[in-house]
Amino acid sequence: MTASHLFSIDVEEHFQVSAFERYVDRGSWPEHESRVVANTDRLLELLARHSARATCFIVGWVAERHPDLVRRIAAAGHEVASHSYWHRRVTTLTPEEFRDEIRSSKAILEDIVGTxxxxxxxxxxxxxxxxxxxxxxxxxxGYQYDSSLFPIARRGYGWPDAPLDPHRIRRAAGELLEIPMTVWPVGPFKVPAAGGGYFRQFPFWVTERAFAARERAGKAGMFYIHPWEVDPDQPRVAVDRLTRIRHYRGLDRVAPDLDRLLARFRFTSVADWLATGGA
Ligand SMILES: [Zn+2]
Incomplete structure (x- = not known):
């Protein structure tokens, strides 16, 4: 069997990224131009061109406003999953607030897709x-898997000692499958090569080699991208210089590089991968 990697889209608006929290108040979200539908459709077209499937982690706030997009994602054979309701970092939440986030987003998405x-x-x-x-x-x-751990050390995120491969986390309430972001071990270093900003800031070959190394090891890699990353024309938010570079650099590269990546490797959703014995 040819190994498949895992493709994921974090379905959120261009103004909802955590780096903009200081600049864009949640109360002002409805005033911003919505671009998530057209951008997600662009990604879905790319996937369809390569007969690839993805898991779409969708923000509940977005799903409520664009239920047709959620239905279209599911109808195309992709998996619908949760990316919380308000896109707040777990590090800023109490357990009860986190429970609200994961409960409400799950209910909204399940109401829309019926599964x-x-x-x-x-x-x-x-x-x-x-x-x-x-x-x-x-x-x-009621969740069966999580895909939140990045096995690197970064300011604000990362679980440096997390295993690099999908693994089971045993807790009192049961076993949760964890599918970490792909990192590429190079000597003593771990190169974050899972997609997103790293896909835009690093040359293409870094991601290619990382996923090729996982393929040689017979392991699936986890790739992620955001709809706004294929939208070079998105309105610019006035942010500090470093945030501007991180968010806006390399946007015009993403669509052609995704085309290359999808031509080079097979990708599927977590659901399909689990159904075919991937884990
Ligand atoms: Zn996100």
Whole structure:
């Protein structure tokens, strides 16, 4: 069997990224131009061109406003999963607030698609050491897997000692499958090569080699991208210089590079991968 990698889209608006929290108040979200539908459709077209499937971790706030997009994602064979309701980092929440986030987003998505939602990704990979209670709450709320751990050390996120491969997290409430973001071990270093900003800032070959190394090891890699990353024309938010570089650099490269990546490797959704014995 040819190994498949895992493709994921964190479906959120261009103004909802965590780096903009200081600049864009949640109360002002409805005033911003919505671009998530057209941008997600662009990604869905790319996937269709390569007969690839994805898991779409969708922000509940977006799903409520664009239920047709959620239905279209599911109808195209992709998996619908939760990316919380308000896109708040878990590091900023109490356990009860986190429970509200994962419960409400799951209910909204399930109402729209009519099937169980079992996957979760935390905004900005913000399940970090010390927040193990998040795994308990995910299990208690009916989730079967999590894809929030980034096995690197970064300011604000990362679980540096997390295993690099999909693994089971055993808790009192049961077992949660964890599918971490792909990192590429190079000597003593771990290169974050899972997509997103790293896909835009690094040359294409870094991601290619990382996924090729996983393929040689017979392991699936997890790739992620955001709809706004294929939108070079998105309105610019007035932010500090570093945030501007991180958010806006390389946007025009993403669509052609995704085309290359999807031609080079096979990708599928977590649901399909689990159904074919992937884990
Ligand atoms: Zn996000």
């Amino acid at each position: 169980a939602v079992v996957g979760f990704r935390a905004p900005s990979y913000s399940i970090v050491p010390g927040l193990e209670w998040a795994f308990d709450l995910l299990l208690e709320e």
